Amino acid sequence: MSKSATMKSGASVRKAARPSAVKSRFGRKTKIILGAGAVVLVIGGLVVAARPGPVAKTPTAVELVKSGPGNSAGPLTAAQTKFSFGPISMARGKVMHSYPITNVGTEPILIRKIYTSCMCTTAALVKNGKTSEAYGMPGHTPIPTINVPINPKEQAFVQVVFDPAAHGPAGVGPIERVVTIENSAGQPLELEFSALVSP
Secondary structure, three states: OOHHHHHHHHHHHHHHHHHHHHHHHHHHHHHHHHHHHHHHHHHHHHHHHHOOOOOOOOOOOOOOOOOOOOOEEOOEEEOOOEEEEEEEEHHHOOEEEEEEEEEOOOOOEEEEEEEEOOOOEEEEEEEOOEEOOOEOOEOOEOOOOOOEEEOOOOEEEEEEEEOOOOOHHHHOEEEEEEEEEEEOOOOOEEEEEEEEEEO
């Protein structure tokens, strides 16, 4: 084979190799772009899924509902089951409210579990000046059985802490949350609160 034939065949091999190298780089760039796009879509879906649902009413003032039908779980009653923080700001941080609960029956009641309807809220039982661990939403934090007795005519408090910044920008607007107290006396006692969250 002559020298010129070798050079020609070498040049043609290099020319033939070049387009396939370009194709593989283009394929890799395309894969990176598609992967990045998929990540953005997944993150966007998670942000949309984390947004709290719409609320039917906008709170304007503190609401106090005295115990009565539907506001007790048998002999376990609450002096108030609904509360409104009114307008609150994410920038000012967490807000807290304590609900007094009383055993109006003749037998001790065991507070079995306390849990909240959202990860932005925690609740603790305060009895005789001692505050329990703060409990949150099932699935986000463990919800142990606590079995704390409330004697007849004894009062305790459920201390609720709400973090308006927990949901980020998606958490702006009216919110409603529920704290559930499972007990040995009957149906769970539910304590509700609302707020109007601004940045």
